[in-house]
Amino acid sequence: MTSDGAISGDEGFYHQAYDITEERTKQFYADWAATYDKELVDGRDYAQPARCADAFERHLAPGGEPIADLGCGTGLLGRTLSERGYTTLDGVDYSPEMLALARATGLYRRLWSADLNEALDIPNGTYAGVAAMGVFSFGHVYADALDEMMRILRPGGVLIIGVNEVFVNEGTLTPKIDGLAAAGTAEVAESGYGDHMPESGVNGWVYVLRRT
Ligand SMILES: C[S@@+](CC[C@H](N)C(=O)[O-])C[C@H]1O[C@@H](n2cnc3c(N)ncnc32)[C@H](O)[C@@H]1O
Numbered sequence: 001m002t003s004d005g006a007i008s009g010d011e012g013f014y015h016q017a018y019d020i021t022e023e024r025t026k027q028f029y030a031d032w033a034a035t036y037d038k039e040l041v042d043g044r045d046y047a048q049p050a051r052c053a054d055a056f057e058r059h060l061a062p063g064g065e066p067i068a069d070l071g072c073g074t075g076l077l078g079r080t081l082s083e084r085g086y087t088t089l090d091g092v093d094y095s096p097e098m099l100a101l102a103r104a105t106g107l108y109r110r111l112w113s114a115d116l117n118e119a120l121d122i123p124n125g126t127y128a129g130v131a132a133m134g135v136f137s138f139g140h141v142y143a144d145a146l147d148e149m150m151r152i153l154r155p156g157g158v159l160i161i162g163v164n165e166v167f168v169n170e171g172t173l174t175p176k177i178d179g180l181a182a183a184g185t186a187e188v189a190e191s192g193y194g195d196h197m198p199e200s201g202v203n204g205w206v207y208v209l210r211r212t
Helices: 022-043 048-059 076-083 096-105 143-151 165-170 173-182
Strands: 067-070 089-093 110-113 127-133 153-164 186-197 202-211
Touching: 022 076, 022 096, 048 076, 048 127, 048 153, 048 186, 048 202, 067 076, 076 089, 076 096, 076 127, 089 096, 096 110, 127 143, 143 153, 143 173, 143 202, 153 165, 153 186, 165 173, 165 202, 173 186, 173 202
Parallel strands: 067 089, 067 127, 089 110, 127 153
Antiparallel strands: 153 202, 186 202
């Protein structure tokens, strides 16, 4: 770690995150949870919480409309959305260690454990906003999970996806988004390329899909 707190190279956990298998992912977050925020926020200047919150502000006015933070992790997005006036936040993650830290923020109305690659126990059209920030990746959540994410959105609601460019370049996510648009399920309201993990030289995308 440098004197200003930045982490580079193969310190910490982040450098392993694009090279793990589904079997290892839960244990990876159990091991990382306690130092996750320090590494990503202080060490690597994680840009997605601000970028995704900016996208919410452009498409869903702050207030009490319900938002689901899928793969909420330690609650970094919940903190940013809460600072910007979003007050009804639910969080889902399959890591008990990450969920415990999200719970400690005191900012979520409900938090529960579920695998985002499977059917979600959430009624159709429950949410005005859904976030999937940092969850689409190798050994994490796959493009087909978008069907469930769209199902739990109200018509007119928005799904905000923050994703690293390495996984976008893997090539399964954007064809799935295009398929939802072609089927008339969603409209791509935005797709923006920019910072993801600037201190590590990784860029990323923010996609905004509006449920039709
Ligand atoms: C890189 S972290 C992102 C956390 C948070 N959204 C953020 O951006 O800081 C990925 C999160 O997704 C969760 N996750 C990975 N695969 C999952 C799955 N199949 N179902 C539910 N959660 C999953 C992990 O437990 C972890 O908390």
